[in-house]
Amino acid sequence: xxxxxxxxxxxxxxxxxxxxxxxxxxxxxxxxxxxxxxxxxxxxxxxxxxxxxxxxxxxxxxxxxxxxxxxxxxxxxxxxxxxxxxxxxxxxxxxxxxxxxxxxxxxxxxxxxxxxxxxxxxxxxxxxxxxxxxxxxxxxxxxxxxxxxxxxxxxxxxxxxxxxxxxxxxxxxxxxxxxxxxxxxxxxxxxxxxxxxxxxxxxxxxxxxxxxxxxxxxxxxxxxxxxxxxxxxxxxxxxxxxxxxxxxxxxxxxxxxxxxxxxxxxxxxxxxxxxxxxxxxxxxxxxxxxxxxxxxxxxxxxxxxxxxxxxxxxxxxxxxxxxxxxxxxxxxxxxxxxxxxxxxxxxxxxxxxxxxxxxxxxxxxxxxxxxxxxxxxxxxxxxxxxxxxxxxxxx
Amino acid sequence: xxxxxxxxxxxxxxxxxxxxxxxxxxxxxxxxxxxxxxxxxxxxxxxxxxxxxxxxxxxxxxxxxxxxxxxxxxxxxxxxxxxxxxxxxxxxxxxxxxxxxxxxxxxxxxxxxxxxxxxxxxxxxxxxxxxxxxxxxxxxxxxxxxxxxxxxxxxxxxxxxxxxxxxxxxxxxxxxxxxxxxxxxxxxxxxxxxxxxxxxxxxxxxxxxxxxxxxxxxxxxxxxxxxxxxxxxxxxxxxxxxxxxxxxxxxxxxx
Numbered sequence: 001x002x003x004x005x006x007x008x009x010x011x012x013x014x015x016x017x018x019x020x021x022x023x024x025x026x027x028x029x030x031x032x033x034x035x036x037x038x039x040x041x042x043x044x045x046x047x048x049x050x051x052x053x054x055x056x057x058x059x060x061x062x063x064x065x066x067x068x069x070x071x072x073x074x075x076x077x078x079x080x081x082x083x084x085x086x087x088x089x090x091x092x093x094x095x096x097x098x099x100x101x102x103x104x105x106x107x108x109x110x111x112x113x114x115x116x117x118x119x120x121x122x123x124x125x126x127x128x129x130x131x132x133x134x135x136x137x138x139x140x141x142x143x144x145x146x147x148x149x150x151x152x153x154x155x156x157x158x159x160x161x162x163x164x165x166x167x168x169x170x171x172x173x174x175x176x177x178x179x180x181x182x183x184x185x186x187x188x189x190x191x192x193x194x195x196x197x198x199x200x201x202x203x204x205x206x207x208x209x210x211x212x213x214x215x216x217x218x219x220x221x222x223x224x225x226x227x228x229x230x231x232x233x234x235x236x237x238x239x240x241x242x243x244x245x246x247x248x249x250x251x252x253x254x255x256x257x258x259x260x261x262x263x264x265x266x267x268x269x270x271x272x273x274x275x276x277x278x279x280x281x282x283x284x285x286x287x288x289x290x291x292x293x294x295x296x297x298x299x300x301x302x303x304x305x306x307x308x309x310x311x312x313x314x315x316x317x318x319x320x321x322x323x324x325x326x327x328x329x330x331x332x333x334x335x336x337x338x339x340x341x342x343x344x345x346x347x348x349x350x351x352x353x354x355x356x357x358x359x360x361x362x363x364x365x366x367x368x369x370x371x372x373x374x375x376x377x378x379x380x381x382x383x384x385x386x387x388x389x390x391x392x393x394x395x
Numbered sequence: 396x397x398x399x400x401x402x403x404x405x406x407x408x409x410x411x412x413x414x415x416x417x418x419x420x421x422x423x424x425x426x427x428x429x430x431x432x433x434x435x436x437x438x439x440x441x442x443x444x445x446x447x448x449x450x451x452x453x454x455x456x457x458x459x460x461x462x463x464x465x466x467x468x469x470x471x472x473x474x475x476x477x478x479x480x481x482x483x484x485x486x487x488x489x490x491x492x493x494x495x496x497x498x499x500x501x502x503x504x505x506x507x508x509x510x511x512x513x514x515x516x517x518x519x520x521x522x523x524x525x526x527x528x529x530x531x532x533x534x535x536x537x538x539x540x541x542x543x544x545x546x547x548x549x550x551x552x553x554x555x556x557x558x559x560x561x562x563x564x565x566x567x568x569x570x571x572x573x574x575x576x577x578x579x580x581x582x583x584x585x586x587x588x589x590x591x592x593x594x595x596x597x598x599x600x601x602x603x604x605x606x607x608x609x610x611x612x613x614x615x616x617x618x619x620x621x622x623x624x625x626x627x628x629x630x631x632x633x634x635x636x637x638x639x640x641x642x643x644x645x646x647x648x649x650x
Contacts, residue, residue: 035506042436042503045494073622075629106489106504106511110469113488117469123604124468124492126611168622172615186603187462187496190594202607331592332500 015351022348025341029103039339044325048338051324052346053100055181056317057093059205059212063220064090064138065174066213072167082236084145084366085224086217091138092356096349098135103345123183130177137170145364178209185323191331194264195278196323200254207254208285208316211247214240215289218309222302228361234302241305245293248312252286277318277326285315397577398478398523399545400454400532401552404582405562406539407450409443413531413540417441420519420530437503440516441531444589449582451589452540454531455480455501455516456569457577458599463493463502465601471513478545478577479518487512498573498595518577545577552581574599 029037040047063086070076071083102108114128140159147156182205185192198204218237225232259265268275289308298304325336338346360366411430418425423438434453435442441454457480464472464480471486472493482502493513494502505511519529527533532542541548549570556563568586569576572595580586587593 031509033507033509033511034504035508040504040506042494042500042506045491045504069622073626073629075626075633106491107487108489110486110488113469113486117486119465119468119470121465121601121605121608122468122492123608124466124490126608128468164626168619168626171622172619175618176611176614183604183607184492186607187466187600188498189596189600189603190498190592191495199603328495 015355018344018347018351021344025344025348026103028341029345034106037339037341037345039336039342041334041336043332043334044328044336046324047336048325048342048346049100049104051321052317053349054097054104055320055324057097057100057349058177058181059209059316059320060216060313061090061093061097062174062178062209062213063216064093064141064213065171066210067217068141068167069171072164073171078236078239081367082217082221082233085220085361086213087138087141088145088357088360088364088366089216089220091135091142092353092360094131094135094138096353098131100345100349101131123180123187126176126180127184130173130180134170134173134177137166137173140166141170145366149364174209175206179203179206181205182323188328191328192323193274193327193330194262195259195267195274196327198258198262200258201323204251204255204258207247207251208319211244211251211285211312212316214244214247215309215312218244218305219313222306222309224361224367227358228367230367232302237302237305238300241293241299241308244308244312245290245299248286248290248293252290255282255286274326274330277322281315281318281322283315284311284318289315397459397476397545398518399457399543399548399577399579400518400529401541401543401548401579401581402452402454403539403541403552403555404449404451404580404584406537407443407452408537408539409445409450410536411443412534412536413452414439414441414443416530416534417516420522435501435503435516437505437514440514446584446588449584449588451582451586451591452580453589454578455518456499456572457516457518458573459575459577460573460599460601462496462498462573462600465604466492466496468492475520475524477520477523479520479523480515480577481517481520482513482515484512496600498592498600545579548579552579556581571597573597 025037034040038047038049067079067083067086071079101111105111114125115132119125141163144156144159144163147159179202182201182203185197185201186199189197191197218240221233221237224230256265259268268278289312292298292304292308292311295304298308329335414430415425417423417440418429421440423440429439432439433442433444441452444451444453457474457478459474461472461474461480464470464474467487468490469486469488471483473481473483475481489511491502491504491513494500494504502513502515504513519527519531522529528542529540532540535541541551543551549567552567552570556565556567562583563581564583564585566581568580568582568591569578574597580591585593
């Protein structure tokens with residue numbers, strides 16, 4: 001066990017370095033303003049924090065509603081054993097999105113304003129309400145895990161009896177929220193490059209969220225089996241892989257139809273700045289993972305599924321960054337690259353996400369068929385592994 | 396009656412007195428350095444741009460159906476009946492969607508401040524409400540910037556183009572762009588030379604998002620009902636299967 005011990009100290013050190021740098025950047029952000037902490041400008045009012053922390057944060061949390069819908073609403077029981085980690089991921093994801101918003105908003109102490117100041121014509125108003133309500137719903141969906149841990153039977157019974165209401169609410173809110181992040185850009189037909197601006201933006205954001213939800217679940221289960229020593233539920237992951245094939249194919253076909261009918265298809269073959277990023281996105285998000293998953297030998301193997309899922313995730317992260325940044329660069333006449341302080345804050349949230357997931361997996365009954373194991377001093381591997389996870393944070 | 400501003404670039408002499416008056420009206424600093432800046436910013440709401448012997452003015456177009464006001468989640472941006480598009484910092488939470496959505500890239504941000512706000516020309520809303528002209532129109536020595544009823548200004552612009560067809564491009568920028576704007580521009584050269592966008596729709600931009608948002612009240616009950624229905628069917632199916640299995644067992648036991 002000497003090897004993991006070295007990893008442990010290394011990743012712990014990385015985690016601490018990121019946190020210390022993060023605290024410094026937090027100070028810069030709140031005491032010297034957005035100008036000092038970011039490369040944002042009048043040309044680029046939105047950058048990495050919106051493009052990654054918010055857009056991708058919400059997208060990567062999509063496993064929560066995808067899996068709860070499959071298990072609770074469609075009654076697909078065999079997915080039951082993997083829903084809890086996805087709810088944890090979703091809840092964590094939304095909490096981190098809220099935290100990231102506090103950094104990005106110019107006047108974060110006014111974040112509650114949409115509660116009393118209403119503008120139903122604003123997509124951002126819809127987004128604000130979805131974030132607030134869905135975070136609350138996720139807290140309720142997550143609560144049985146905590147209540148079980150402390151053996152509080154009475155509230156547990158109440159929550160469980162009304163769980164289906166929360167699940168339906170969660171799916172409704174997620175559908176609205178995931179799509180609304182695309183709707184945000186509908187108002188910019190003259191700013192966002194035609195590769196990405198489309199009347200179907202909300203639909204693309206929603207379908208890709210489902211794909212990412214499935215891919216994230218495969219990714220998470222693979223990671224858990226690697227670092228928490230859990231048995232890999234390969235048959236379940238294969239099923240998820242099969243569904244992922246269908247969702248990716250649907251997304252790809254719709255994307256093709258959309259480009260064709262808006263007469264943008266020919267631009268895909270003309271070299272340009274946008275074209276390179278668009279091709280990168282399409283290959284990573286759809287073409288390569290779909291090609292892989294269509295081969296039975298790859299689809300059946302743990303490594304094949306894992307790789308296809310990671311590519312899907314990277315592909316759709318590229319998509320969200322393209323919509324937020326690449327797609328508007330030409331219209332505003334400039335290029336944006338995040339400042340190091342922006343990157344540090346983003347890295348801090350990712351690292352926090354992995355670390356809290358690890359702690360939750362250790363102290364709470366996240367994997368239902370196993371009893372929540374009360375940690376003892378004789379389990380250093382578990383402590384190591386949760387901190388070893390941020391290794392993949394920057395992937 | 397909705398008010399407006401007509402800027403006739405052919406009459407402008409580039410004296411920048413409008414810039415100075417604007418700064419004074421809004422309590423902004425103004426000196427030679429700022430006068431030399433040819434972009435609008437958080438401390439400069441209007442700018443006179445120069446290209447060879449041609450001039451052009453940048454300022455908030457104060458759209459008839461403004462994207463910034465439509466996207467503001469808390470209604471900090473408002474289109475007033477008189478024409479100006481105003482901003483209320485006490486409501487703002489700093490999401491900067493107005494900046495992202497504005498087709499003319501008008502709203503600017505106080506990036507250097509720890510408590511920042513959005514800054515832009517608000518067509519001298521206070522003055523206009525008091526029945527006065529905008530500061531820029533009042534000071535303009537040549538009448539290149541004209542304040543008045545938008546309808547009357549539009550007629551005036553058409554008349555000028557009609558009377559001197561060789562001196563103008565036959566287009567009034569702001570007449571139909573993004574559904575029309577309170578500020579109208581006429582010029583002998585394309586406004587795109589000075590950074591104005593040319594790929595604008597005649598359709599008001601808020602319609603793009605509203606046609607999706609307006610469906611939410613239908614979507615929520617219908618989709619919610621559908622999810623509930625699917626839940627009921629899938630679980631009912633399971634109950635029936637279990638009941639049938641039990642029945643078989645019972646019959647088997649009785650025999």
